[in-house]
Amino acid sequence: MNKSSVPDRVIRRLPRYLKKLDDLICKGDERISSNELGRQLGLTPSQIRRDFNHFGEFGWQGYGYNVKFLRRHLAHILGLDKRFSIILVGTGKIGQSLLENFDFNQYGFRFLGAFEICEELVGTTIAGYTIMDAKLQDQFIRDNHVDIAILSIKSSSAQRVADELIASGVKSIWNFTEAEIDPGDSGVTVENIHFSDSLLVLSYFLSEKEN
Amino acid sequence: MNKSSVPDRVIRRLPRYLKKLDDLICKGDERISSNELGRQLGLTPSQIRRDFNHFGEFGWQGYGYNVKFLRRHLAHILGLDKRFSIILVGTGKIGQSLLENFDFNQYGFRFLGAFEICEELVGTTIAGYTIMDAKLQDQFIRDNHVDIAILSIKSSSAQRVADELIASGVKSIWNFTEAEIDPGDSGVTVENIHFSDSLLVLSYFLSEKEN
DNA sequence: TAGATTGTTAATCGATTAACAATC
């Protein structure tokens, strides 16, 4: 099995599977068939079995899938047992929202700290984390083996700060700016949350419906 | 041309085209070929010509595409000239961030107002908008023909509030909660921003790289 | 005109679905 050959489409369905399995575990269900899982997620049973079989064999004939067993394996495939370290770069409203509402620990990440360039925010505490001065960022990344940097700063500085983060040694960037980040030949992974793209797609469907 | 037959993949590339065209206009470029556009976006020229031809013929042989002309048509296809109305439901940090940073007007939307259940926030002003009491929401939607509701509240109330919004008459929901919203048979469009899905995909690629 | 580049058709590629032998 060549992991890197798994289609992007399949990978982007994995979080949905994980979430659904958490629901099922919460409800106390022990097992589920691809048929029932497909019904609940709006996918065909074939597709689900095929998706899972990109990574191994997680079911049993005549039984289906054990939800806890499958959940554990999906979490492993997603790297959630690796306890990736993560920092926040930029503590504007989006950054603050993530600090307050996103449970990094529950998802298996180690949140290390938040950095900010605005001196009024440096030293203040949000969700139990004392905001650090962006000047210390480079050294912090070098000292702490940071896997993921959340980039939530103004778009106009995005590429410059991304370049700095990459030079400091982060492995990946979770990009909340509108900018398209070019990681050059660093091999750094960039995953985008582009608000406007999403709203424009919504607008398209809305517009289409009117006709 | 049956609009509803345009593949989702194509539609989700439209905002990227629009953004690139804005860049080109900004730089003062007048025309661009599918070849050059493909090089800049990492797509094949064939795909780009095919994407555009789902909606009409926007180029000229031997010339290519006029960027302003094409930009205008893409904006129209995305419904950005319809001036869809939009309200914010929930003024926590994410909502505040959108109010302060997202230029709804520039994208062609009419931002009408923000609603909040928390009494301490009602009446305060953010980015020039006075937060309204959630109790007035239903009547406001009925009175003002609201096209889009931004749902940025806690996930546990998401479906309930979504049901209310749908009953009041919103046409679509831009969902920032982790919940999967079920629009029932209302025909309401739901577009999701699922932060965790995105981070988990990032984690997958990071995990894969380590092996 | 000659060169460039479109819109579109045909060929290819990849993903989804259907079918089924294997087996719990």
Place this chain on the structure above:
DNA sequence: TAGATTGTTAATCGATTAACAATC
């Protein structure tokens, strides 16, 4: 055992790419 359901192969479907006549 009989019924259920997997993993996987074959068939189908749809999207991407290549090729090219049309034409600016």
